[in-house]
Amino acid sequence: MAQLLHALTAAGVLATWASASAALSPQETAQVDALIRAYPAFLSHVDGQALVWRDGTRMPLTRSNAATYTERLNNPGLLDQLAVPYPACAPLRTPAWNVDPGRTRFEPLFRRMYGGTAAQVQRNLTAVNWFGQSVQVTRVNGVDRSLQAVAAELPRSPEFRPFVTPSAGTFLWRTVACTPRLSVHSFGAAIDLNVARSSYWAWNGYREGQRGITYRNTFPLKLVQVFERHGWIWGGRWYHHDTMHFEYRPELTGADACQNR
Ligand SMILES: [Zn+2]
Numbered sequence: 433m434a435q436l437l438h439a440l441t442a443a444g445v446l447a448t449w450a451s452a453s454a455a456l457s458p459q460e461t462a463q464v465d466a467l468i469r470a471y472p473a474f475l476s477h478v479d480g481q482a483l484v485w486r487d488g489t490r491m492p493l494t495r496s497n498a499a500t501y502t503e504r505l506n507n508p509g510l511l512d513q514l515a516v517p518y519p520a521c522a523p524l525r526t527p528a529w530n531v532d533p534g535r536t537r538f539e540p541l542f543r544r545m546y547g548g549t550a551a552q553v554q555r556n557l558t559a560v561n562w563f564g565q566s567v568q569v570t571r572v573n574g575v576d577r578s579l580q581a582v583a584a585e586l587p588r589s590p591e592f593r594p595f596v597t598p599s600a601g602t603f604l605w606r607t608v609a610c611t612p613r614l615s616v617h618s619f620g621a622a623i624d625l626n627v628a629r630s631s632y633w634a635w636n637g638y639r640e641g642q643r644g645i646t647y648r649n650t651f652p653l654k655l656v657q658v659f660e661r662h663g664w665i666w667g668g669r670w671y672h673h674d675t676m677h678f679e680y681r682p683e684l685t686g687a688d689a690c691q692n693r
Contacts, residue, residue: 456493460511461478463511463683464483464511465478466684470663470683471573473486473573481493489544491510491541492510493511496509501641502640502641508538509538510538510541513534513538513541514684516536518533518665518684518685519533520665521660521690527670528671530671531671532670537616542614542619543619545573545619546619546620546621549605550605550618553619556572557569558570560579560580561580562579562597562599563593565598567601567602569621569623570603572620578664579662581662582659582662586655591652595625595651595655597626599624600625600626600630602617602620602624611640616681621679622679623679624676624678627676629651630650630674631648632673633673640672645672656669660690661685663681663682664685
């Protein structure tokens with residue numbers, strides 16, 4: 433089937449690609465287990481090549497056969513979302529070319545948990561006090577409680593204050609600029625911190641996937657680690673870096689990596 437699709441694509445008949453569905457490797461099995469542990473209200477178990485939800489929904493555990501980085505980003509399989517290990521609580525390093533742990537998202541998973549439209553997501557939003565600023569995040573998966581826990585922990589380090597406030601935004605139903613992909617802000621599960629202290633790969637005129645994007649960051653590691661301990665990943669660990677951006681992705685931060693830090 434994959435060969436047939438490739439042939440059709442080559443002929444210009446079908447501009448899409450197949451998803452491979454070989455058996456899970458031990459590493460993929462561990463990654464899917466971490467996904468299930470991260471979202472226990474929704475996810476139940478694996479059955480063959482499917483992720484089974486508590487309500488009986490089955491989602492295929494596939495990986496994209498896309499030829500390019502951007503094609504895979506725009507139409508990943510569920511396994512692609514988990515494929516790049518996120519270095520939770522690790523020292524800061526300049527990410528290698530196109531290494532963006534957590535930037536690939538299987539959108540149907542998020543739509544099903546948080547809501548498939550702006551109105552559905554909005555029904556689950558609640559206000560969190562972010563250093564005197566009221567920000568809206570989802571109650572689903574305890575994202576609101578998690579962000580409150582981050583906010584409670586940060587004042588122990590007053591030097592972080594200029595980075596964390598004002599927040600540049602939380603909930604906003606939108607696609608990522610110049611892409612068909614929904615931002616995690618759409619689901620009320622992301623927060624942008626102080627834009628004045630931030631760096632974003634596209635501000636300098638680069639194209640996605642281009643080599644040689646200059647990495648810049650001023651955010652302190654200890655601040656990043658507070659978020660990571662509570663299940664949030666940071667856009668500053670991406671080659672396509674977005675240092676103001678944090679999103680709730682406990683399937684990637686794990687429970688162990690941040691111990692003793
Ligand atoms: Zn953001």
